[in-house]
Amino acid sequence: MKIAWQNCSSLNDAEAVLFGVASSEESLYAGSEKAPQAIRAASLKYYSGSTLTGKRFVLHPESGPIKKKLYDIGNVFKDEVTEFVARIVGLHKLPVMLGGDHSCTLNALKGLASAHKRFSIVYFDAHLDMVASEGSFYGSVLSDASKLKQLKLSKSACIGFRAFREEELKSAKKNRLLLVPASKLEELSVAKVFSMIKERVCKNVYLSIDIDVIDPALAPGVSDPVAFGLTPLQLCSLAKKLAKLKLIGLDIVEVNPKRDKNDLTTALAAKLLAEILASLK
Numbered sequence: 001m002k003i004a005w006q007n008c009s010s011l012n013d014a015e016a017v018l019f020g021v022a023s024s025e026e027s028l029y030a031g032s033e034k035a036p037q038a039i040r041a042a043s044l045k046y047y048s049g050s051t052l053t054g055k056r057f058v059l060h061p062e063s064g065p066i067k068k069k070l071y072d073i074g075n076v077f078k079d080e081v082t083e084f085v086a087r088i089v090g091l092h093k094l095p096v097m098l099g100g101d102h103s104c105t106l107n108a109l110k111g112l113a114s115a116h117k118r119f120s121i122v123y124f125d126a127h128l129d130m131v132a133s134e135g136s137f138y139g140s141v142l143s144d145a146s147k148l149k150q151l152k153l154s155k156s157a158c159i160g161f162r163a164f165r166e167e168e169l170k171s172a173k174k175n176r177l178l179l180v181p182a183s184k185l186e187e188l189s190v191a192k193v194f195s196m197i198k199e200r201v202c203k204n205v206y207l208s209i210d211i212d213v214i215d216p217a218l219a220p221g222v223s224d225p226v227a228f229g230l231t232p233l234q235l236c237s238l239a240k241k242l243a244k245l246k247l248i249g250l251d252i253v254e255v256n257p258k259r260d261k262n263d264l265t266t267a268l269a270a271k272l273l274a275e276i277l278a279s280l281k
């Protein structure tokens with residue numbers, strides 16, 4: 001099964017390459033390994049509608065048709081992600097990753113570091129993922145990534161968080177990350193937070209979206225739900241604005257179909273992906 005928005009038939013022709021990582025090995029919970037296929041399945045519902053006469057027609061995202069040539073290459077093993085991303089970026093194509101638990105982002109960042117001397121990350125998450133006392137799991141992604149000299153944490157942002165250990169907040173502040181907790185986004189508005197991010201980041205930006213950044217009432221299919229999250233529209237509006245920056249890669253991670261209700265979260269992730277793809281510059 002391919003993502004519904006695939007619009008070219010070979011890696012050669014692609015400008016953006018979508019791949020899944022069917023892994024939840026660095027999570028305390030099983031389920032996110034099923035996300036890439038579940039999101040692909042959900043995408044088909046948004047793609048075409050049929051009329052009473054039986055004619056099928058393509059449904060575009062709100063942001064309009066997807067202009068970038070997108071190719072869905074299938075799933076990649078987690079321990080191959082670094083090399084795969086390095087290869088895609090070497091071919092001047094945009095890597096688009098569907099997790100998997102959030103630790104697959106670290107592998108993607110390592111791949112990007114081979115091609116980019118200097119880049120930022122905009123990190124949407126209910127958690128800070130800055131645990132340094134334990135490493136190499138879904139809660140230590142940013143502290144593990146801080147060891148990459150190409151990734152400039154002081155030029156990066158954490159958006160929508162509301163659960164963290166004391167050591168994580170200390171470390172985030174020490175690394176001079178731009179910190180916008182969920183309640184602050186609500187207070188300031190999407191437009192204001194976007195301008196804060198834009199002022200902070202380097203030219204090259206990686207976008208990482210942990211779907212648990214959304215309120216679990218609206219996206220229940222996650223491993224580690226935390227109340228008082230973003231609304232889907234807040235996330236989508238901000239992500240669409242970020243898509244206009246010079247993105248060097250993006251991911252949507254931590255969808256857990258095993259914990260979902262009526263496929264709400266997989267459907268949300270699929271639609272979010274479409275809106276971002278349609279907004280890419």
Ligand SMILES: [Mn+2]
Pocket residue numbers: 102125127129138210254
């Ligand atoms: Mn995370």
